[in-house]
Amino acid sequence: MPVPKRKLSRKRRDQRSANKGLKPQSLSSCQTCQAPSLSHQVCRECGYYKGVKVLRTKMDRMYTRGQSREAIAARRGAGVTPETAAPAAGSDNGAAQ
Ligand SMILES: [Zn+2]
Secondary structure, three states: OOOOOOOOOHHHHHHHHHOOOOOOOOEEEOOOOOOEEEOOOOOOOOOEEOOEEOOOOHHHHHHHHHHHHHHHHHHHHHHHHHHHHHHHHHHHHHHHO
């Protein structure tokens, strides 16, 4: 079995491992939204993969949350309308008297 003739110095060892660092990943653009995304992976921006919606993105969730908030606000608005109508009714009563 071959054995190294002498010990590798720390400098030589570290010089070798210096070339094993991280390399920048190559990016491709999304077919749907043209945003830069990793190839063969779901687009993080729009949640599409090969033209098919796969992932629910943060913007989708925010949109649905906004819709539910609008619905709640509309319900509250409908609840507020009689309250706003009540002083108007009082003023009507005052005008009637
Ligand atoms: Zn996309």
